[in-house]
Amino acid sequence: MxxxxxxxxxxxxxxxxESKSMQRVGLPAMPxxxxxxxxxxxxxxxxxFRLGAQLEVVGLENLPKDSGWxxxxxxxxxxxxxxxxxxxLPRWVRYMAKVELFQKPGMGELFALSGTFPVRRSDRDxxxxxxxxDLLAAGSIVGMFPEGHRSDTGAMIEAHPGTALIxxxxxxxxxxxxxxxxxxxxKGPFSALNQPKIRVVFGQPFxxxxxxxxxxxxxxxxxxxxxxxxxxxxxxxYRGVYLERFHDLPATATIDTxxxxxxxxxxxx
Numbered sequence: 001m002x003x004x005x006x007x008x009x010x011x012x013x014x015x016x017x018e019s020k021s022m023q024r025v026g027l028p029a030m031p032x033x034x035x036x037x038x039x040x041x042x043x044x045x046x047x048x049f050r051l052g053a054q055l056e057v058v059g060l061e062n063l064p065k066d067s068g069w070x071x072x073x074x075x076x077x078x079x080x081x082x083x084x085x086x087x088x089l090p091r092w093v094r095y096m097a098k099v100e101l102f103q104k105p106g107m108g109e110l111f112a113l114s115g116t117f118p119v120r121r122s123d124r125d126x127x128x129x130x131x132x133x134d135l136l137a138a139g140s141i142v143g144m145f146p147e148g149h150r151s152d153t154g155a156m157i158e159a160h161p162g163t164a165l166i167x168x169x170x171x172x173x174x175x176x177x178x179x180x181x182x183x184x185x186x187k188g189p190f191s192a193l194n195q196p197k198i199r200v201v202f203g204q205p206f207x208x209x210x211x212x213x214x215x216x217x218x219x220x221x222x223x224x225x226x227x228x229x230x231x232x233x234x235x236x237x238y239r240g241v242y243l244e245r246f247h248d249l250p251a252t253a254t255i256d257t258x259x260x261x262x263x264x265x266x267x268x269x
Contacts, residue, residue, distance in 0.1 A: 012029055012030070012031050015031070016031045016032045016033075016034045016113070017031070017032040018030065018031070018032065019031060019032050019033075019112050021112075021117045021118060021131060022102065022108075022112055022118065024118075024127045025099045025102070025118045025120060025127075027099075027102055027103070027108065027118075030102070030108060030109060030112045031109055031112050031113050032112070032113075033094075033112070033113060033114065033115035034113045035092065037113040037114065038092060038113070038114050038115055039089075039090070041114060042082075042085045042086055042089050043089070045082040045083070045085065045086045046086035046087075046089055048082075048189075048192065049079075049082070049083055049086055049192075049198070050086075051192070052191070052192025052193070052195060053181075053184075053192065053195055053196055053197070053198050054195055054196070054197045054198065055083070055087075055198050055199075055200070056197070056198070056199045056200070057087055057199075057200050057202075058199065058200070058201045058202065059201055059202035059203060059204075060087075060202060062175065062202045062203060062204045062205065063088075063175065063202060063205075064173050064175070064205055067139030067140065067141070068136050068137065068138070068139045068140065068172055068173075069136070069141060069142075069172050069173040069174070069175060069205065070132075070136060070141065070142040070143070070144055070163075070166065070167065070170075070172050070173070070174055070175070071084075071141070071142075071143055071144065071174070071175040071176070071177050071202070072144045072145075072146050072163050072167075072174055072175070072176055072177065072226050072229075072230060073143070073144070073145055073176075073177035073178070073179060073230065074145075074147065074151070074156055074177070074178060074179055074230050074234065074238065075145040075147050075149065075150045075151060075179075076150060076151055076154045076179060076180070076182055076183045076238070077150060077179075077182040077183050077184075077185050077186055078150060078185070078186070079182050079185040080145070080150070080179055080182055081093075081095055081143065083179070083182060083198065083200065084143060084177065084179075084200070085143075087200060088141065091141055092115060092140065092141065093115075093141050093142075093143045094115045094116070094117065094135050094140050094141065094142050094143065095114075095115075095116045095117075095142075095143040095144075096116070096117055096118075096119050096128060096132060096142065096143070096144055096162070097111060097116045097117070097118060097119070098118070098119060098120075098121050098148065098149065099118040099119065099120050099121075101116075101118075102118050117131050117132075117135075119162065121148055121160060121162075125162075128162070129162065129165055129166055129169065132166045132170070133166060133169055133170045136166075136170045136172045137170070142166070142172075144162070144163040144166070146159035146160060146162070146163040146164075146223070146226060146227065146230075147159055147160070148160045148162075151240065153240070154183045154238060155237065155238055155239065155240030155241075155243075156227070156230070156231060156234070156238060156239055156240035156241060156242050157240055157241060158241055159223050159226070159227050161219045161220075161223055163223070163226060164219045164220075164222035164223035164226060165214065165219055165222075167207075167208055167222055167226065168208050168210040168214050168218060168219065168222050169210070169214060171207055171208060171209055171210060172207070173205035173206070173207050174205060174206055174207065174208075174226060174229075175202055175203060175204075175205045176202075176203035176206075176226065176229035176230045176232075176233060177200065177201065177202055177203070177230065177233075178199075178200070178201040178203070178230055178233035178234045178238075178253065179198070179199070179200050179201075180198070180199045180234065180235065180238060181196055181197050181198035181199055182196075182198050184196035184198075201233045201253070203229055203230075203232075203233055206225075206229070208222055208225075210222075224245075227242055228242070228246050228249075231243075231246050231249060232246070232249050232253070233253050234253055235251075235252060235253050236249075236251045236252070
């Protein structure tokens with residue numbers, strides 16, 4: 001171990017402590033989550049998107065009042081996590097993110113401080129699954145993007161099994177989330193000058209109440225259910241690989257189809 005790594009490790013341990021999550025994936029001397037850092041970043045993001053976007057949020061009344069739940073969202077832009085955390089403030093969202101993000105010098109430490117935890121997507125990372133389950137059991141909100149990374153086209157891509165596995169093993173409530181318009185921020189932070197329209201829809205939570213052994217067919221069925229719930233709240237052009245698979249869904253997003261007695265709340269932030 002280099003002298004610099006030893007010094008960095010000593011400083012981390014003396015201040016916020018060394019993250020076991022990062023040690024698990026071979027990244028020593030990385031900091032534990034630090035709540036003040038998280039709130040400072042999220043407050044900055046919240047005001048940035050309030051001033052730099054026309055942000056409409058639908059379905060806030062669907063969010064569970066109790067702690068210990070997860071959301072599953074489509075992923076069209078790197079801005080999506082920041083948008084969602086800003087909406088959910090003051091609640092602390094713990095995201096699962098690919099380990100490659102933590103391997104970038106400087107960036108990895110910032111992700112770790114915010115409470116994001118790593119997953120190796122190349123194999124079945126049981127350590128990441130257990131960490132997500134422990135967070136849910138402790139009452140945290142876990143944020144998941146089932147597709148694993150953002151879609152280059154904005155349309156949905158095939159989901160990885162991790163989100164379904166966590167939902168089945170934890171039996172935690174799952175809130176489907178549909179984001180549209182955030183792809184405008186792929187061009188960089190100056191996209192805010194155009195104030196793009198972004199819409200975030202929170203669907204009603206659901207649970208699987210799974211018992212016993214988790215089989216591959218269980219995971220596949222749960223993943224299909226999760227992605228269907230997301231796709232139903234997206235316009236057809238965003239459904240990607242799920243457009244034909246869920247061909248019975250209406251062409252417009254479910255939330256856009258008026259229903260008698262609907263009480264869904266729409267708010268421009």
